[in-house]
Amino acid sequence: MNMNIANKLTLLRIILIPFFIFLLLEGYSIWAFVVFSLASLTDFFDGYLARKHNLITNFGKFMDPLADKLLITSALICFVELGQLNSWVVIIILSREFIVSIFRAIAAAEGIVIAASWWGKAKTISQMVMVLVLLLNNYPFSLLHLPVDQILIALATILTIVSGYDYIVKNKQVLKD
Numbered sequence: 805m806n807m808n809i810a811n812k813l814t815l816l817r818i819i820l821i822p823f824f825i826f827l828l829l830e831g832y833s834i835w836a837f838v839v840f841s842l843a844s845l846t847d848f849f850d851g852y853l854a855r856k857h858n859l860i861t862n863f864g865k866f867m868d869p870l871a872d873k874l875l876i877t878s879a880l881i882c883f884v885e886l887g888q889l890n891s892w893v894v895i896i897i898l899s900r901e902f903i904v905s906i907f908r909a910i911a912a913a914e915g916i917v918i919a920a921s922w923w924g925k926a927k928t929i930s931q932m933v934m935v936l937v938l939l940l941n942n943y944p945f946s947l948l949h950l951p952v953d954q955i956l957i958a959l960a961t962i963l964t965i966v967s968g969y970d971y972i973v974k975n976k977q978v979l980k981d
Contacts, residue, residue: 808854808857808859808861809850809853809857809859810849810850810851810853810854810857810859810860810861810864811850811859811861811863811864811867813846813849813850813853814846814850814864814867814868814871815867815871816843816846817843817846817847817850817871817872817875818867818871818874818875820839820842820843820846820875821843821874821875821878823839824836824839824840824843824875824878824879825878825882827839828879828882828886828939829882829885829886833939833940834939836939837936837939837940840875840879840932840935840936840939841936843875844875844932844936847868847871847872847875847928847932850864850868851868865917869908869920872928873901873905876897876928876931876932876935877894877897877898877901879935879938879939880893880894880897880898880935881894883935883938888938888941888953889938889957893957893960893961896961896964896965897931897960897961897964899968900927900964900965900967900968903968903971903972904924904968904971907971907972907975907978907979910978910979911975911978914978916978918971918975918978921967921970921971921974923963923966923967923970923971924967924970924971926963926967927960927963927964927966927967930956930959930960930963931960931963931964933956933960934953934956934957934959934960937952937953937956938953938956938957941953
């Protein structure tokens with residue numbers, strides 16, 4: 805396993821998840837915000853460094869999207885527990901992630917690499933921004949008591965559905981056999 809800087813950043817994102825969960829569920833929302841922000845930044849930088857310095861590895865191809873899914877789903881499940889998010893939103897998001905993961909596994913078994921689309925990237929960014937805003941709304945002195953959180957939840961849910969549809973339509977040949 806090649807543990808270059810990009811792969812180390814991906815691992816750091818995974819390592820930060822339990823700390824994020826603990827801080828969020830124990831009521832330290834501002835610290836949870838800081839940890840989630842740091843973890844989100846590792847997502848940007850690991851991809852940037854891997855592409856810029858040709859550090860793309862099989863480990864990174866597998867672990868980077870997994871780390872994103874673990875980070876986002878951890879936050880979403882915590883928000884359901886805290887009463888900040890309806891479970892149906894989480895079910896839609898998780899369903900899309902399972903479907904895409906199954907498609908990727910089938911494609912990989914056939915030697916097909918499926919690149920992330922613009923819709924998938926927009927979905928991930930919208931989910932991360934939604935989580936950050938929900939974290940700020942959890943902070944007792946939040947300035948975001950406007951319906952920004954509800955708008956971002958709707959946007960992230962819509963982008964999740966659209967990106968899932970786009971993914972299936974563009975890669976339906978994977979299921980033909």
